[in-house]
Amino acid sequence: MPANVPLIERVHDVASSIARQNAYMRAVVARSLKILQASVPDTFLGRKTQEPFPSEDYVEPEQRSRTTNEIDTAGSRAD
DSSP states (O other): OGGGHHHHHHHHHHHHHHHHHHHHHHHHHHHHHHHHHSOOOOOOTTOOOSOOOOOTTOOOOOOOOOOHHHHHHHTTOOO
16 A cells, blocks of 8 residues: 555645646636726727817916905805
8 A cells, every 4th residue: 555655645736736727727717807898998099088288379367366355255246
């Protein structure tokens, strides 16, 4: 019987190697499934996803600080 011990150890080594490979392949398949379920990125170059830059004749409105009175009455005005 002692002659069979190395053979049994070899079978256990092969079985554990196969188990590790199976676990790895399950992880690869799960990762691939997540990637395939993700939405396809939109690569259409003509789609407008933001406002265009203002033209050169555009003038910024005047920026000025409001007084405390203007701030207090801003919400109560009926425009």
